[in-house]
Amino acid sequence: MHLKSLTVRGFKSFASATTFDFEPGVTAVVGPNGSGKSNVVDALAWVMGEQGAKTLRGGKMEDVIFAGTSGRPPLGRAHVSLTIDNSDGALPIEYSEVTISRTLFRTGGSEYAINGASCRLLDIQELLSDSGLGREMHVIVGQGQLDRVLHATPEDRRGFIEEAAGILKHRRRKERTVRKLEAMQANLQRLTDLTGELRRQLTPLGKQAEVARRAQRVQFDVRDARARLLADDLVQLQLALEQDVADEAALKARRGVVEHELETGRRQQAALEQMAAEATPRLNAARDTWYQLSAARERLRSLGSLARERSRLLGSADAAPASGRDPEQLERQAARVREELAELERTILDRRSALEAATSAKAGAEQAATAEDQRLTAQLRAAADRREGLARLAGQVAAARSRVESAQAELGRLRESLAAGVERRARAQEEFTALENQVAGVEEGEESLDADYEDASAALEAVLDDIARLKSEVNEGIRKRDALAARRDALKLGLDRKDGARHVLQSGVAGIEGSVAGELAVEPGYETAIAAALGEASDAVLVRDAETAATVLQLLKDDDAGRATLLLRSAAEAGQGRNADSLPAGAQWAGDLIGGSGPGPDVARHLLFGTAIVEDIAAAIALASSRPRISAVTRAGDILTAVSATGGSAKAPSLLEVQAAVDDAAQQLAVVTAAIEQNRFALAGAEARRAEAQERADAALDRLHESDARLAAVAERLGHLNSVLRSAAGESDRLAASLAKAEANVASEQEALAAVAARLAAAQEAPVEQEPSTGHRDALARAASSARAAEVEARLALRSAEEQLAATRNRVASLERAAATERRAREEAAERARRRRIQARRAAAVVAAVEAALRHVDVSVAIAATERDRAEENRELREQGLKDVRSTNDALARELAELTDNVHRDELARARQRAQIEALETRSVDELGITPDAWSATTGRTCRCRSRQRKVGTNGPPCGPPWTPAGKKSWKENPSTGQSRKSGSGKPNATSPAWAG
């Protein structure tokens, strides 16, 4: 059995479906922190039935559902399914592959399934626990599980082992059984308790039953007594009811009588009222007649007195006196005044003509005065004009004169300037001539100086060229020398290779003679060949003897300094001689090609014994084949012997070759250095010559410059003088021109002056006019003003006369009006007197008529009064009768109301009595279950009761209570009434048969 695959969907961070296929063996899940690796473990635990949300690192179970991220919405469910390979049958189920799955919905639902069939959690746990996958899941070691193991109590650790051992399963079954047994025990206990309790309660229950039986008997007695009481109450009430019904009938009879009487009384009252209504208009007519007559008498009386008064008044007021003046007199006065008026009109005519004369006189005088004034003004203006012209001419003369004077002054000044200029010109001319002579002398010396300088310059140029050539040679030499030195150094560096040989040379062990290569001198061109022939020995170190060699080798070993070839000098000392054999042409012994001092070459020769150098490979082959003991070495470094051939492309230059190159470079370096020194010496000599030539050239140049400076100074002076001369000549010309112009100017100005002066003289000679007089004009003005005054006076007089005339006319009119008015007033007074008299007569007649009428009216009034009194008496009699009848009626009505009230009250009382009876009956049925008719069997008063009831029943409808099942109990106890109950029970709402029967 093993886990085959795990599919996770919506579980924790696995939002989309993800499948892990597990292999038998080790499956590793890797990934960065926080990527959800542990969620795989949680998914495994969850699908196998893990219940604790804490174990799954969540707060509640819903936390395992993908909760959504910023980019994805949360999901509604988590689903994990695990496929287990069961081919070995480890799980107790008949499938070779088992898929268990668990689904949790966010709404709270949870589902388990085995191979797609829904099941319970317990099924999954049972399925897995048989294979050691218990509920505790010790096979899943999560993060922190280790800590739990460590910090667990000993009992907890026992749990781990128990689970692994499968004990938990047994233990769980045991616990379940124990729990069941305990529950059973508890139930049993409760049963025992219950039976004990019941047994304890039995004895008091017996006693209670006895008491109950007795109580029932007492209740029956009580009930019987109560029934009897009720029956008695009912009979009493029914008796009272009958009595009351009789009383009520009597009352009703009485009420009928009273009602009849009241009716009669009311009819009588109505008749009386009718009569009264008829009498009332008659009485009113009589009273009205009397009132009218009395009012007419009063009016007649007042008219009579009014007429009397009037006639008295009109008769007395008759003498009206005539007032005012007499109209005739007034008219006379008016005529007199009219005469005055005519007089006045005449006066006015005179005055108007006087005014016209004055007006004409005033106009003449004013005209004359104006003319005189104008003439005088014209004369004054002419005189002013003449004076102004004179002044202007005088100004012109003065100006002309001043211009002439200034022109003359200018002329003088110009003349002076001209003289000075001429003098300056002459002086400059003299100086110029002297200088020209001087210049001629100086120029002669100049030419020899130029030649000197040119010679010196040429010499200097030659020397400088020499120096430059030498310098370039020196530089070339130095460059060459540096290159050679660099080459030599580089080669030397090659010599000092980092190898054992150098270490040996530097170790300073006694007996080391030095490098073999250093001591060898090879024929040029054969270095490669010799190096090849020597092989490793070309880089070897020469030591004294074998002991030294041993020491050196040990040293190399100790220092780990590489390998080295050592040559023993002792070998050289003991060495073989030179090769004696002869060689074919083109070949020569290698030992013959080396030279040098010291033991090195000897040792080398010893090594090279039997080695020959040939030109090329063909020769080498030939030599080797002909002389098998000889090693043939070509110039290119290939070695051939009778049995071997070594060679190829040139390998790295051997120490020997390098040494040769170093020597060559050093030699060339020496040559070049010597050449440099030589050149430097020549350069020093050239420098000395150059200095001399330079000095000479400088001196010549100085002299030349000096002479030039002198010449330049003279030339400058000459130039200056020349310009002075030129300016002096120009100035003289200019001055002469100005002089001529100034003279012309003076002449013209003088002419102008003369002309102006002549005009002035003419003007001054003209006669001066007399100043005009104002006397005549003043006289004329006075005359005009007096004429105006006269006119005003005349106008005033005319005005006053006209006013007087108007006043007089008014007076005449008023007088005439007064006369007319007076006359009219007198006529009106006469008319008024006549009318008065007529009225007085009429009033007297009226008085007489009124007195006659009064007498008749008094009689009529008396008759009307008697008539009225009689009518009133009649009316009072009728009213008295009516009042009596009314009071009788009222008394009757009151009695009737009282009777009605009584009847009603009785009815109410009876109704109440009936209600009481009904209530009693209801009570009897409710409390005792006995209907009233049942008493006929139970009480001794049955007959009386029934007869009464029957009597009542005939009067009103029977109103017994309906049969109710409530009476059941009583019927049971009274079997005698069972028949009645039976007949009644069929129709419970029907009236009792006892009542009906």
Next chain:
Amino acid sequence: MDLRVQRVFTEAFEDTQAQFVRVFERLFPGGEGRLVLTDPSDMLTTGIDVEARPAGKKIKRLSLLSGGERSLTAVALLVAIFKARPSPFYVMDEVEAALDDTNLGRLITIFEELRESSQLIVITHQKRTMEVADALYGVTMRGDGVSTVISQRLGADA
């Protein structure tokens, strides 16, 4: 039933005890570890104590061990249980996180023993653990908070 429990437990404990001693010696060469019963007289309720003594140390109490030693001891106990009563598979979530290289090597040899009999699912960060795995799954989480298996069975058959 109690008798049966007692018998099964005693057997399991003895097997575990033997395996623990063996595993502990493998994980702590030179060290000594034992499982002891707190109350040997009552096999039904007795607890179990762990005594661990790494090489060269005298301590026996678990709390005085270093972190790596403690986790190794715990692993030893678990592995001892696994070996005493094998399960078809085991899941281990970063049990070797606190171990040094040498101890990790020792633990891996234990893993390889377990792998003979059972299936192992291991969550790990250690490259050497990955090396011994038969199959390798890479789980990653992009910025959106959703885990994705980016490489299935990387080391399958490797």
